[in-house]
Amino acid sequence: MISAVNTNWEKENPRLYLTLRLCLSYALAAVLWLLVLDWALEYGFGAAQMPFWLIPAKNGLFVIFSALGLWDWIQQANRKEAAIEKESREKEYEKRLAELSLTESKRMFNSLFDVSSDAIALCKLDGAFIHANAAFSELTGYDAEELSEMTFQSLTRSGWKGEESRILRDQVGKRGFSDLYEKECLCKDGSFVPVNVRLSVFYDSDGQPAGMFGLVRDVRKQRERYFSVVQAKKEAEEAREVQNRFLTVVGQELRTPLNPIIGYSDLLLSEDVSDQDRDFLNVIRSSALEMSRLVEDILYFALIDSGEAGLDETVFRLEELMATLVNEAQPLASKQSIDLTYRYDWKTCAVRGDKERIRQVLSSLLSNACKFTRKGSVSLRCGLLSGREEDTVFRFQVEDRGFGIPEGLQDEIFEPFKKAAHAPGVGIGLGLAVSKKLVTAMGGSIMARNNEDGGATFIVDLPLPVESFPETDSSAEASKNGPLSERYNILVVEDDLTSRRFAKDLLSYLGCEVSMAANGEESLRRLEEQRYDLVLMDLNMPVMDGFEATSRIRGKSSLNRDVPVVAMTALSNRQTEERCHESGMSDYVTKPMTVNSFEEVLRKWLER
Numbered sequence: 001m002i003s004a005v006n007t008n009w010e011k012e013n014p015r016l017y018l019t020l021r022l023c024l025s026y027a028l029a030a031v032l033w034l035l036v037l038d039w040a041l042e043y044g045f046g047a048a049q050m051p052f053w054l055i056p057a058k059n060g061l062f063v064i065f066s067a068l069g070l071w072d073w074i075q076q077a078n079r080k081e082a083a084i085e086k087e088s089r090e091k092e093y094e095k096r097l098a099e100l101s102l103t104e105s106k107r108m109f110n111s112l113f114d115v116s117s118d119a120i121a122l123c124k125l126d127g128a129f130i131h132a133n134a135a136f137s138e139l140t141g142y143d144a145e146e147l148s149e150m151t152f153q154s155l156t157r158s159g160w161k162g163e164e165s166r167i168l169r170d171q172v173g174k175r176g177f178s179d180l181y182e183k184e185c186l187c188k189d190g191s192f193v194p195v196n197v198r199l200s201v202f203y204d205s206d207g208q209p210a211g212m213f214g215l216v217r218d219v220r221k222q223r224e225r226y227f228s229v230v231q232a233k234k235e236a237e238e239a240r241e242v243q244n245r246f247l248t249v250v251g252q253e254l255r256t257p258l259n260p261i262i263g264y265s266d267l268l269l270s271e272d273v274s275d276q277d278r279d280f281l282n283v284i285r286s287s288a289l290e291m292s293r294l295v296e297d298i299l300y301f302a303l304i305d306s307g308e309a310g311l312d313e314t315v316f317r318l319e320e321l322m323a324t325l326v327n328e329a330q331p332l333a334s335k336q337s338i339d340l341t342y343r344y345d346w347k348t349c350a351v352r353g354d355k356e357r358i359r360q361v362l363s364s365l366l367s368n369a370c371k372f373t374r375k376g377s378v379s380l381r382c383g384l385l386s387g388r389e390e391d392t393v394f395r396f397q398v399e400d401r402g403f404g405i406p407e408g409l410q411d412e413i414f415e416p417f418k419k420a421a422h423a424p425g426v427g428i429g430l431g432l433a434v435s436k437k438l439v440t441a442m443g444g445s446i447m448a449r450n451n452e453d454g455g456a457t458f459i460v461d462l463p464l465p466v467e468s469f470p471e472t473d474s475s476a477e478a479s480k481n482g483p484l485s486e487r488y489n490i491l492v493v494e495d496d497l498t499s500r501r502f503a504k505d506l507l508s509y510l511g512c513e514v515s516m517a518a519n520g521e522e523s524l525r526r527l528e529e530q531r532y533d534l535v536l537m538d539l540n541m542p543v544m545d546g547f548e549a550t551s552r553i554r555g556k557s558s559l560n561r562d563v564p565v566v567a568m569t570a571l572s573n574r575q576t577e578e579r580c581h582e583s584g585m586s587d588y589v590t591k592p593m594t595v596n597s598f599e600e601v602l603r604k605w606l607e608r
Helices: 004-010 013-044 054-115 134-140 158-173 220-269 273-304 318-336 355-371 432-441 474-478 499-511 520-529 548-553 574-583 595-606
Strands: 117-125 131-132 181-186 191-204 211-219 314-318 337-344 349-351 379-389 391-397 445-450 456-463 487-491 513-517 535-536 565-569 585-589
Touching: 054 535, 134 181, 134 211, 134 273, 134 349, 158 181, 158 191, 181 220, 191 220, 220 273, 220 499, 220 595, 273 318, 314 318, 314 432, 318 337, 318 487, 337 535, 355 379, 355 391, 355 432, 379 456, 379 548, 432 445, 432 456, 432 487, 487 520, 499 513, 513 520, 513 548, 520 535, 535 548, 535 585, 535 595, 565 574, 585 595
Parallel strands: 337 379, 487 513, 487 535, 535 565, 565 585
Antiparallel strands: 117 131, 117 211, 181 191, 191 211, 314 349, 379 391, 391 456, 445 456
16 A cells, blocks of 8 residues: 555656655765765774875765766656656557547447437346437337336337247347347337347446347338238249140140141051152141140140159160151151161160150150251261160260251250241240250250251260060050951040041041040940940040049949040140049040050050
């Protein structure tokens, strides 16, 4: 305590302190000097023998050394005083600088606090308001004076108070801040405003909690934007659903009249007709098949967009598929006067994959190649790209001698409705887009490149595991392209008159007895009267559709409870296939039907 008082007195009165210290120091030095010098002189000369002149010399030396010492002490005192004054000035400067910095920080904080667009409030630990900015008053409707008599919790809607109390206890109380949470704030006019809140504790100079800092943000506009986005998304999805339904209905309606066009063309081409009539029929058939491909692209594009497209894997032979594809594309190639060839560069084998989707992709590529080639040839090639037999990747290449693809457009042509403007030809620009989606869904890839000698090559890589050969019925293979082995009794259930007539003529050509029914209810009556070998059932019919009719057939104990029921549909998708299976149907055939595809299904179920 005394040391502290002395230190403070020294700092407050530095000159007086140094003067007193000098006086005491020199008084002590003078006494010691006189005593020592007198003793030395007396010891050296003796008191009686001391020369008289030594006494004034001794006193002179004392005065000289005292003056020099005094001068030195004065210089030290000045330097010490200057150092103390400098230290004092520096501390005063630092103090004023700290005060200015604190003042500036407070000014900046108050400025930000007051002009912030977010509502900010300072509260005591019990929630009583200390200060709130203008945005907080604007949000709640209470002015600063009114808020000073309220607590933070009093502005919380009753339904949110329990959750807020838990947050204050478990988050703010334990770690000093809260996560961002939502509540409804009670305003002065009685309305409730949805807000996001974040709380944090602030501390005093001793490091003790002094209160809470609350940041409150009005989220009404944010919610409005969110709901507007949700509504816009809903409207867009509804519009897309309407579009997909429209495409589906239009596709189905287009497929129905194409069915007899292709079917009757096949029947007439199997007869002995003149060369000119055969040319006419080939043109009709190829045009109808091209229209069928366009409809298929439209339908499948709608299915992919709606997420209803699925894969149906079967075991099949690649060589047979390639031969079928080239055979189907031959009329179009003949029309363009080009050579159409194919080559299979691996061993004979069977693979597992979606045969129909692979056929759709390669058929679209072959069709495009034939359309864009004016002279020369088009080739389809297939070979093993890589892998073992149980994990194989096959490469399909469709090469043409057409116009090629402009540089920079090799990727764009796979986008929907993108057409090669520099090349003539029909189409709506969906074939390649659908092909890419199908190939991607099957785990493969597709790309295009220009040939050095002209034209383009489309390359499709697909993983197709090698399987054992599928069992085939040799008798059925031998009897193809002609009447069936027996005169089977077939019931055709179809509401469209033209489709009924075509089915009857086609079945008669294959040597079958045919009975007709216009709807599902009529078919049930006929099935009670006699036994049939097979039922061809349309799906969409008035009075009773094909699904309900098949369910009733399977549910009754009658002559035809186990009869094969083959659905005839213009729409082939996973949902339709599942409904067919659930109702008890045996198989389905997709419109438009060629004679070969129709005959294949009949032989499958009649000549097993």
